[in-house]
Amino acid sequence: MDNFINRIFSKKPSSADQARDRLRLVLINDRTDLSSEALESLKDDLLDVLSRYIKIDPKTMRIDITQEGRQQRLIADIPIAGPVSRKY
Amino acid sequence: MSAKVLTITSGKGGVGKTTATANIGAALAKRGQKVACIDADIGLRNLDVVMGLENRIVYDLVDAVEGRCRLNQAMIKDKHIPDLYLIPSAQTRDKTSISPSDMIRLCNELRSDLDWILIDSPAGIERGFKNAIAPADEIIVITNPAVSAVRDADRIIGIVEAEEKGSPRLLLNRLNPEMVKQNNMLSADDVVDLLAIHLLGIVPEDRAVLISTNKGTPIVLEEKSLAGQAYRNIAQRLLGEEVPLLDLDKGSGFFNRISRVFGSGEK
Numbered sequence: 473m474d475n476f477i478n479r480i481f482s483k484k485p486s487s488a489d490q491a492r493d494r495l496r497l498v499l500i501n502d503r504t505d506l507s508s509e510a511l512e513s514l515k516d517d518l519l520d521v522l523s524r525y526i527k528i529d530p531k532t533m534r535i536d537i538t539q540e541g542r543q544q545r546l547i548a549d550i551p552i553a554g555p556v557s558r559k560y
Numbered sequence: 561m562s563a564k565v566l567t568i569t570s571g572k573g574g575v576g577k578t579t580a581t582a583n584i585g586a587a588l589a590k591r592g593q594k595v596a597c598i599d600a601d602i603g604l605r606n607l608d609v610v611m612g613l614e615n616r617i618v619y620d621l622v623d624a625v626e627g628r629c630r631l632n633q634a635m636i637k638d639k640h641i642p643d644l645y646l647i648p649s650a651q652t653r654d655k656t657s658i659s660p661s662d663m664i665r666l667c668n669e670l671r672s673d674l675d676w677i678l679i680d681s682p683a684g685i686e687r688g689f690k691n692a693i694a695p696a697d698e699i700i701v702i703t704n705p706a707v708s709a710v711r712d713a714d715r716i717i718g719i720v721e722a723e724e725k726g727s728p729r730l731l732l733n734r735l736n737p738e739m740v741k742q743n744n745m746l747s748a749d750d751v752v753d754l755l756a757i758h759l760l761g762i763v764p765e766d767r768a769v770l771i772s773t774n775k776g777t778p779i780v781l782e783e784k785s786l787a788g789q790a791y792r793n794i795a796q797r798l799l800g801e802e803v804p805l806l807d808l809d810k811g812s813g814f815f816n817r818i819s820r821v822f823g824s825g826e827k
Contacts, residue, residue: 486743491707492750498707499714499754541756542721 500537504544511537518548527553561594563674565667566798567696568731569720571712573683575704576733579769579779580791581680582610584700586778587795589644593675596635598666599649600692601682602657608648611638612776622650625662631669640777655687660694667695676798685719693720699728700760705735705746714755729760731794736765737808748805761794763787764808 485493501507506514515535522528534549568581578599585597598621599607608614616636619629624647638644650657667677681692693699699720703713713730720728732748739745752759766787772779779788780795786806793803 488740488743488746488750491746492754495707495710495746495754498711502711502714503718539756542717 496539500539500544503542504537506537511535522550527555529553561672561675563594563596563667563671563677565671565677565679565695565697566700567679567681567692567698568700568702569681569689569692569716569728570683570702570709571685571716572703572709575702575709576763577683577702578606578610578680579773580700580702580731580733580763581607581678583778583780583788583791584795584798585644585676585678586611586638586641587780587792588676588678588798589638589641590780590792591795591799592643593799594643594673595676595678596645596647596670596674597678597680598647599680600663601680601688602649603651603654604682605649605651607680608636608646609776610773611646611778612640613638613646613648614776617648620648620650621666622653622657625658625666631666640781655682655691658691660690663691664695685715689716693723693725696725699725700731701728701755701757702731702733703751703755704733705740705748705751710746710751710754717755717757727757729758730755731760731763733763734765735762735808759805760797761790762805762808763790763794764806 497508515533518535519528519530519533528550532551536547538545538547566584568577568584570577581597585595589595597607597611599605600621601607602622608617613636619634621634623629624631624634634647635645636648638646663679670677677695679692679696682688701713701716701720703709717728730752732751735748736745740747748759748762764786766779766785768782768785769779769787772782772785779785780791782788786808790806793806796803
């Protein structure tokens with residue numbers, strides 16, 4: 473009955489969904505040897521470098537690691553807000 | 561004849577490597593192939609007891625490698641199926657007593673007289689595992705639909721690919737179709753999607769496996785067992801035949817449940 477009530481009143485993902493989602497992240501970490509903190513700091517560094525050339529709104533920038541077969545891919549989608557005003 | 565060397569490995573222990581080795585070996589031999597199964601888990605000998613041959617061991621793998629016996633003296637003939645042999649592991653030695661090159665040499669010596677050499681790898685990614693994959697022409701990675709087993713399988717696949725052994729094939733063991741249906745177990749699609757390798761076969765969870773292992777007989781000899789059928793299909797696929805995956809849903813049907821209540825199909 474507990475199970476039944478839980479299913480009706482909460483939108484908790486099933487245990488198989490949780491297993492799949494957790495594994496997806498763990499496998500990316502294992503394969504790339506990149507923790508989620510390391511990925512965050514990669515994003516920050518990337519933002520620093522890119523900002524020297526173009527104007528970027530960090531809120532619109534998306535950087536993710538995706539899986540294609542057994543190949544990991546770093547996908548960056550970075551809308552350009554405008555040119556950096558150069559100082560002459 | 562020039563045997564194909566097939567290594568069965570997993571990373572994690574307890575997912576069914578030894579049972580799979582014994583049953584794939586038995587299923588291949590049942591189809592007229594000449595097969596030797598090598599237990600490469602030195603110090604933790606188990607394939608002998610799963611195959612029901614524990615009382616017939618005189619010489620073992622390490623004896624053969626170190627020249628204390630001829631290779632064919634270490635080959636124990638199976639008692640159920642003709643043309644099936646076991647080379648047992650040494651129980652009182654450790655993994656360092658043989659090297660990857662010893663395994664390559666041993667398999668090369670055996671090749672001309674056999675169709676298949678199956679190697680039961682130890683768990684882990686150390687020396688014993690390296691010994692087991694060194695002579696392999698093909699590798700089967702076995703896993704269960706559990707987070708720990710899938711994660712370890714992924715590590716193993718990465719190592720196998722880095723060693724340029726080609727892409728291994730996946731054997732998903734102990735899938736429970738009822739739990740998958742309730743969304744409480746990773747499905748075969750989930751596991752294949754996560755690991756991204758070719759699926760060789762799915763073996764459903766089946767109480768008959770433990771029962772036949774208790775008796776030291778392979779499950780492939782139980783015509784009614786779904787797991788036995790799954791292993792027979794895997795052997796056919798290894799022989800290049802196209803066999804569709806088992807319809808596992810019928811195992812949870814009404815009549816099957818009734819027959820389970822009355823204990824039939826579990827002799």
